[in-house]
Amino acid sequence: MNNACENGLKRRDFLVTLAGGLSVGFLTGITGRLFGAGAVTTTPVNSYVKVGSDGSITLLYGGSEMGQGSMSGLAQILAEELMVDWKQIVVEQALAGSITYVTGGSSAVRTNYSPLRTAGATARELLVAAAMLATGDQTRSSYAAASGKIVYTPSGGGATLTWNYGDLAVLAAGTDAQALLPAVIPLTNPANFRIIGKPVARVDIPSKVNGSAIYGIDVWFPDMVFGVIKHCPTIGGVLAITPAKPAAAIAVVPCKASDNRGAVVAGTYNAVAVVASNTWAARNIARSLSVSWKLPTSTTNVDSAGILAQAQQLLTSGTPLVAESSNPGANAPNMESQVASAMTGAAKQVGGTFSFPYVAHATMEPLNCTAKITFSGSTPVSCEIWAPTQAANWVVGTAAGITGLPATAITVHVTMLGGGLGRKIEQDYISQAVQVAMVVKKPVKLTWLREEDFGHDNYRPMALVQANAGLDAANKIAAWSYRIVTPSILGQRGWLPPGAVDSQAVEGAVHLPYNLGTYITEWVSSPAGIPLGFWRSVGCSLNSFVTESMIDMLAKTAGIDPFVFRAGLITDPRAKAVLAAADSLSSWRKSLVAGHAWGMAIVQSFGTWVCEVIEISQPVAGSLKIHRVACVVDCGTVVNPDSVEAQMQGGILHGLSNALWGQMTFTNGVANQTNFNKYRMLKMSEAPTITVQIMPSTAAPSGTGEPGVPPSAPALANAYASLSTGKRVTSLPFFPGATMGGL
Amino acid sequence: MFTLNINGQNYQANVTDGNTPLLWVLRDVLGLTGTKYGCGIEVCGACTVTIDGQREHACVYNVSSAVGKKIVTVEGLSTDNSHPVQKAWINNQVPQCGYCQSGMIMATVGAINAGHHGSEILPEVPHLCVCGTYSRLKKAIQTL
Numbered sequence: 072m073n074n075a076c077e078n079g080l081k082r083r084d085f086l087v088t089l090a091g092g093l094s095v096g097f098l099t100g101i102t103g104r105l106f107g108a109g110a111v112t113t114t115p116v117n118s119y120v121k122v123g124s125d126g127s128i129t130l131l132y133g134g135s136e137m138g139q140g141s142m143s144g145l146a147q148i149l150a151e152e153l154m155v156d157w158k159q160i161v162v163e164q165a166l167a168g169s170i171t172y173v174t175g176g177s178s179a180v181r182t183n184y185s186p187l188r189t190a191g192a193t194a195r196e197l198l199v200a201a202a203m204l205a206t207g208d209q210t211r212s213s214y215a216a217a218s219g220k221i222v223y224t225p226s227g228g229g230a231t232l233t234w235n236y237g238d239l240a241v242l243a244a245g246t247d248a249q250a251l252l253p254a255v256i257p258l259t260n261p262a263n264f265r266i267i268g269k270p271v272a273r274v275d276i277p278s279k280v281n282g283s284a285i286y287g288i289d290v291w292f293p294d295m296v297f298g299v300i301k302h303c304p305t306i307g308g309v310l311a312i313t314p315a316k317p318a319a320a321i322a323v324v325p326c327k328a329s330d331n332r333g334a335v336v337a338g339t340y341n342a343v344a345v346v347a348s349n350t351w352a353a354r355n356i357a358r359s360l361s362v363s364w365k366l367p368t369s370t371t372n373v374d375s376a377g378i379l380a381q382a383q384q385l386l387t388s389g390t391p392l393v394a395e396s397s398n399p400g401a402n403a404p405n406m407e408s409q410v411a412s413a414m415t416g417a418a419k420q421v422g423g424t425f426s427f428p429y430v431a432h433a434t435m436e437p438l439n440c441t442a443k444i445t446f447s448g449s450t451p452v453s454c455e456i457w458a459p460t461q462a463a464n465w466v467v468g469t470a471a472g473i474t475g476l477p478a479t480a481i482t483v484h485v486t487m488l489g490g491g492l493g494r495k496i497e498q499d500y501i502s503q504a505v506q507v508a509m510v511v512k513k514p515v516k517l518t519w520l521r522e523e524d525f526g527h528d529n530y531r532p533m534a535l536v537q538a539n540a541g542l543d544a545a546n547k548i549a550a551w552s553y554r555i556v557t558p559s560i561l562g563q564r565g566w567l568p569p570g571a572v573d574s575q576a577v578e579g580a581v582h583l584p585y586n587l588g589t590y591i592t593e594w595v596s597s598p599a600g601i602p603l604g605f606w607r608s609v610g611c612s613l614n615s616f617v618t619e620s621m622i623d624m625l626a627k628t629a630g631i632d633p634f635v636f637r638a639g640l641i642t643d644p645r646a647k648a649v650l651a652a653a654d655s656l657s658s659w660r661k662s663l664v665a666g667h668a669w670g671m672a673i674v675q676s677f678g679t680w681v682c683e684v685i686e687i688s689q690p691v692a693g694s695l696k697i698h699r700v701a702c703v704v705d706c707g708t709v710v711n712p713d714s715v716e717a718q719m720q721g722g723i724l725h726g727l728s729n730a731l732w733g734q735m736t737f738t739n740g741v742a743n744q745t746n747f748n749k750y751r752m753l754k755m756s757e758a759p760t761i762t763v764q765i766m767p768s769t770a771a772p773s774g775t776g777e778p779g780v781p782p783s784a785p786a787l788a789n790a791y792a793s794l795s796t797g798k799r800v801t802s803l804p805f806f807p808g809a810t811m812g813g814l
Numbered sequence: 815m816f817t818l819n820i821n822g823q824n825y826q827a828n829v830t831d832g833n834t835p836l837l838w839v840l841r842d843v844l845g846l847t848g849t850k851y852g853c854g855i856e857v858c859g860a861c862t863v864t865i866d867g868q869r870e871h872a873c874v875y876n877v878s879s880a881v882g883k884k885i886v887t888v889e890g891l892s893t894d895n896s897h898p899v900q901k902a903w904i905n906n907q908v909p910q911c912g913y914c915q916s917g918m919i920m921a922t923v924g925a926i927n928a929g930h931h932g933s934e935i936l937p938e939v940p941h942l943c944v945c946g947t948y949s950r951l952k953k954a955i956q957t958l
Contacts (some may be wrong), residue, residue, distance in 0.1 A: 138911030138945045272907065279912030280900040282848020282888040286913060289847035297842055349842035350851075351834045435852055435860060435913040435944050489850070489913025490944050521853050713907055717950070721910055724946030747857045747942060754940055758948035813856045814871065814940055 114240035118170050119149055119187065120194035121163075122240035128153070128219060129161045133170035134179050135461045136275055137488035137495070138721070139776040140714035141179035143273040145187055147710050148180075151266045152191030152259055154216035155236070162274045167463035167483035174461040175496055175605060177677035177774025180710050184772050192256045194243075200251035201242035202234055209251065261708070261769065270713035275487070287459030287486040288518060290441040295514040296321050298346040298507050299353040300500075301360065302527045305740035306601060307367035310340035314363070320356045322346040324510045326503045331529075331564035333469025333498030335506075344507045350518055366740070372600025373740035375533075379426070382535040382556045382597050386424070391554055391593035392570070394577040398589075406591045413550035413589035417541020421624040424537050425617045426802045427557075428734040429530040432606060433750060436489020437524040440504035443514035444474060453480045454505065459488040461496040469498045473505045493605035497529050525750065526742040529604025530735055532558045534576075534613045538621050543588075546629040548640065551590035553580055555614065558599030575605070579614030579781060584675060585622065585640040601737065607725060611676045611781040616730075616803065619672035619785030623792065624799065633671055633789065641673075649673065649680045649703050649766060656764050657684035657701040667698065668797065670789030672782035678773025679706040680766075683723060683782040685759070687790045689797065693806060697727060697759040697787070705766035707773045715775050716763045722779020723761055728753035730784035732809040751809040816877050820846065821890030832878030837861045839877045840887060848888040848916050852942070859941030862917035862924070863887050869924030869938070888916040891923065898958060899923055906954040910945035917941050922955060932956050 113121045113129060121129040130149045136142035146162045165171055172182075199214045202221045215222045221239060223232040242248055261267070278284035303309060309328075316323045326342040327335040343362060347353035371377035396406045414420060441457040451474040460466050466483045470476070488495055504517040519527070534557035541550040560575045561567040576594050606612060626636035634654045641647055650673055660669040666688050673682040686698040702719050709715055732751040736743045744750045784803065791797040791805070816827045818839070827839045835854075840846040840863075852860030854873045861872040864886045891897035895904060899922050902908075909915045918941055925938035935955045943951070 138909070140910070272904070275912070276904055276907060276909050277895055279909040279915055280888075280903045280919060281891065281893055281895055282846075282916055283893070284912055285847070286850075288851065289841075291842075291845045291847055293845070349829065349834070349838050351838035351842070352831065355831075433944060435850075435858070435911060435942070437851070488911060490911045492944075518851075521855075717907070717910060717947070720949045721946035724948060725944070728946075746855055747853050748855060752942055752944065753946070753948075754942065755936065755948040755951055756940065758946070758952075761949050811857055814859055 114244050116194040116197050116240060116243050117190060119190040120153060122236045124237050126219060126235045126237035127161060128155050128159050128236065129163050131165045131170060132162050133165045133172055135174035135463070135485055135488055135491060135495070137174070137461070137491035139179070139718060140273055140711060141174070142275050143271065144180050144710045144714060145183055146274060147266045147271060148184060148187040149191040151264055152188050153195050155219045157266055157271045159219050164485050167467050167485070171463040171485065173465070173496065174491065175493060177776040177778065180772045181678060181774055184708070188258050189256055192258050193252070196252055196256055197243040197248050198236055198239050200248035201239035203251055204242055204247055205234070205239070206232065211253070267710050268708070268712070270711060273714065284487050286436050286489045287441065287457060288436055288439045288489070290457040290486060290516060292514045295441070295516055296346050296348065296511055297350045297353050298344045298515055298517040299350060299357050300326070300342050300344050300503055300517060300519050300523055301357045301362065302342040302523060303364040304526065305364065305366050305370065306373045306737070307740060308341065308364045310343065311363040311365040314343065314360055317356055317360065319352065320345055320347055322507070322511050323360070324507045326506050329469065329499050329502035331497060332465055333502050334472055335502060342503065344503060344517055346507060346511055346515060354520060370740040372598045373737055375736040375738070378533060378597070378600070379535070382533070385556045385595045385597050386535050386537055386554065389556060389595035391595045392572045394572045394592045394594050395581040396591040397587065403593065407552070410550050410552045410589050410591045414539060414541045414552065417549045418544045419542045419628050420539065421621065421628050422537070422539035423624070423799070423801045424535065425620070427534040427613050428736065428803060429533050429601060430606060430729055430733040431525055431528045431530060431735050431744070431750060432492045432494035432604070433525065433747070433752070434490030434492055434494055437521055438494070438500040438519040439517060440501045441514065441516040442504040442508035444508045444512065446512060451476055451509070453482070455482045455484070456501065456505070457484045457486055458501055459486050459491070459495055460501065461488070461491045465498055466501050469501050470505050473502065473509065492607045493609070494529060496605060521747070522745040525745045527602070528735070529602045531606030531612060532560060532599070532603045536613070536617045538617050540621055540625055542625060542629055546631060547588070548585060548625065549588040551587040553590070553592040553617070554595065555580060555593070556595045556597050557613065558597050558601070558603055560603045560605065560609070562596060563599040563603050575610045577610060577614065579611035579674065579676065580618060583618060584643050584646045586642070607722070608676060608777040608780040611674060612726070612784070615672070615674045615676070615781035616784045616788065619674065619782065620788050620801070623670065623785070623789040627792070637673060645705050646673065646675065646680050649682050649705050652764055652766060653682035653684055653701060653703040656703055656762060659699070660684060660686065666795070668790050668793035670786045670791070670793060672785040672789060674778070674781040676774070676778045676781050679704060679775060679778040681719070681778045681782050683786045685783070685786040685790050687787065687794065689794055692796070695731065695791065695805070697757070699760040700762070702761060702763045702779070703766065704763065704775070704778070705768055706775050706778070707768050707770035709765055709768070710772060712765055715765055718775040719763045719779040720761045722777065723783045724753055724758055726780040726783030727787055730787050730803055731805050734804050734807055748811050748813070751811040816881050818877070818880055818885060819883065820844070820885045821887060827877065829877060832876060834877050835873050836863070836875045836877050836880050836885070837872035840872060846887055846889055850913055850916055852914065857942070858914070859921060860914050860917040862920040862941070864920055864924045864927065867924070867927040869921045886920070886923070888919055891919070899926070902954040902957050906950045908947050908950040908954050910947050914941060914943045918943070918951060922958065926958060932958060
């Protein structure tokens with residue numbers, strides 16, 4: 072607790088010294104709300120709650136706010152149980168440490184919901200215990216907590232007493248109060264929730280409309296220097312000769328490659344950082360810097376044509392691992408033969424080969440990191456890092472490995488993230504900044520200019536899928552075979568045990584809600600020369616496209632409405648309810664104007680059911696007009712319905728944008744798309760009207776950051792297949808090679 | 815050294831290369847980081863400011879050309895979020911990650927300066943938002 076307090080104070084010291092007039096801005100940026108800089112002392116009641124002598128209530132946030140709203144969502148959970156009003160609280164980003172966690176997998180609310188309720192309630196009970204110490208009366212029912220006050224009403228009559236939390240904080244933080252904590256911390260009855268489930272205003276938004284939110288790329292010190300990174304353009308290439316420092320540069324620093332947890336790869340320098348007095352100067356020096364690279368002996372595994380050829384071969388002749396089947400006891404050949412037999416006996420069959428490109432994260436804020444190392448002579452003494460990171464605690468390890476410092480000498484500030492989408496879990500850009508800070512011995516901000524950000528991403532992997540299915544005479548699925556060839560995200564980073572199926576490769580292809588009859592789902596691992604990463608919804612961005620396209624193809628073959636067909640195959644009651652709600656919400660589809668078509672898809676991902684119905688037309692060949700989307704979501708208990716709506720809106724557009732145009736291609740190891748002009752994305756004028764309906768639920772909360780994405784692409788494809796000028800799209804993107812003009 | 819009028823204040827920008835884009839002068843030299851770098855090639859719009867009232871892309875606007883003109887960045891609208899565009903953004907809870915929003919807001923301000931209102935503003939904001947805040951952006955803009 073003392074550490075947390077010191078860290079909090081240290082943070083504010085930094086804030087106040089930062090760039091003079093900008094310091095107030097930084098406060099709003101990080102905390103979401105401005106609070107005065109008077110002589111306020113704060114007392115940590117527990118790891119998540121600090122109470123100020125002025126009555127201020129500060130809630131610590133251990134995640135990474137990248138637009139998904141969890142900085143507010145987690146605070147809502149704490150505030151609910153702490154019995155404070157939403158307008159009373161300030162949210163403060165925690166330094167890397169005991170309460171920070173890896174932000175990914177749409178996990179913030181679903182994994183923190185119960186622990187944070189308990190944390191908030193524990194802080195509340197400690198404050199009650201402090202009041203008990205003040206009165207000497209330990210009758211819990213005589214105390215009530217509300218709006219940041221404890222009110223004591225003696226059971227035998229007498230005057231009531233009222234304390235602000237600030238009056239009790241010091242006592243609450245002591246061991247005497249802890250001794251009075253009940254064995255079981257009572258939680259609020261959900262029927263009485265005041266803040267959970269309410270569309271409260273997000274705490275980070277005020278700072279995002281006046282320039283005061285501080286993203287990693289905005290960290291600024293008067294004495295800092297600015298670096299840009301220049302990787303070997305060919306993936307897998309390394310530095311042959313360290314280039315001489317041009318006179319205009321402050322430094323040219325060779326940077327070692329690092330693995331996915333930040334450990335540097337000895338002797339493998341895959342980039343140089345150029346440091347100058349500002350980013351533009353660094354950029355110009357880097358552009359004109361002639362660097363001698365040693366290229367990989369073969370680029371087959373980092374070339375789109377080569378990779379596709381290998382995948383095509385593996386699709387027919389590779390050795391599959393069974394991810395799931397209707398008969399878990401059977402081995403692959405046995406099961407494949409059972410499915411083949413059922414397929415032959417089916418009344419009607421559909422099938423297709425589906426292909427997917429690599430796609431980029433393309434976060435609006437490119438990768439960057441600021442590092443400052445203090446030295447005693449040439450020995451590092453301490454290291455401070457400011458980074459837009461989804462994995463604060465890993466950053467500590469990355470810095471420890473490079474500096475040789477213990478974790479206690481490393482401070483990691485998580486800034487606002489201008490999008491993360493899975494990319495900012497990686498450690499490469501952090502490692503490079505620390506390596507540069509070791510050399511320049513000044514605070515340094517290292518930025519990946521957009522060309523480097525596109526050209527050296529950890530990409531969503533390509534995939535090739537062969538899917539076949541057969542219907543029986545009653546139009547039920549009798550046979551289903553599914554084989555995906557895709558490189559392994561987990562395997563590439565050494566996280567996959569030998570012989571195991573990569574869960575990321577098959578998510579969205581297993582645990583389907585449909586009765587598939589006799590079925591097999593297999594994965595064939597393909598070579599992974601391109602760096603791979605977790606991209607919003609990961610495997611579901613591949614597999615759900617195939618499965619929901621296949622279901623639509625089956626429905627069309629059966630001549631049955633896609634809603635009716637799915638309803639006949641789904642047994643999960645929540646899925647059935649979502650389907651029925653989407654049917655009602657999209658009643659407009661029954662009276663579309665001529666030349667329009669609709670399509671739908673339903674997917675469960677990260678625990679959440681989402682059904683999307685999309686209306687399109689094609690006024691001109693080579694593009695589509697997306698008119699509207701109806702979306703029904705069941706994500707269990709809702710913390711902030713406004714944030715759920717926003718995540719569905721955003722996830723749908725992200726999925727549609729990438730379905731239409733998203734594609735990275737590589738020629739001999741070099742990325743062909745290096746900026747947004749060659750990586751077209753949806754714009755406001757192209758965005759459909761989106762209606763989101765949230766199912767009421769008392770089930771445990773599930774994810775919302777990613778689940779909007781998976782149904783959008785197949786729903787679009789299913790609509791396109793119904794359009795008179797359309798066709799069944801089995802290869803993404805819909806319109807490859809699209810470019811985007813300037814403003 | 816260039817003298818720049820930003821948000822009504824004069825700043826001395828210590829930079830030797832007059833071709834340096836205003837974006838990097840604002841961000842790196844002056845520490846005014848509300849204006850964002852997104853693409854550097856006038857495609858995404860994140861760097862939008864107004865110069866003499868018109869929306870401009872700071873990533874390609876030379877600092878030497880900005881001398882003697884009135885530059886307004888997102889920081890110049892208000893610090894208490896009282897500007898009508900800021901209010902519309904908050905009322906509609908527009909931002910997600912928020913990184914593109916400075917540019918969206920400044921392009922909207924530029925469109926209003928040019929006499930546009932409501933839906934007329936929409937074509938003036940052809941920027942990129944990877945989070946997909948377009949539904950709420952449209953709602954917010956249509957109130958202006």
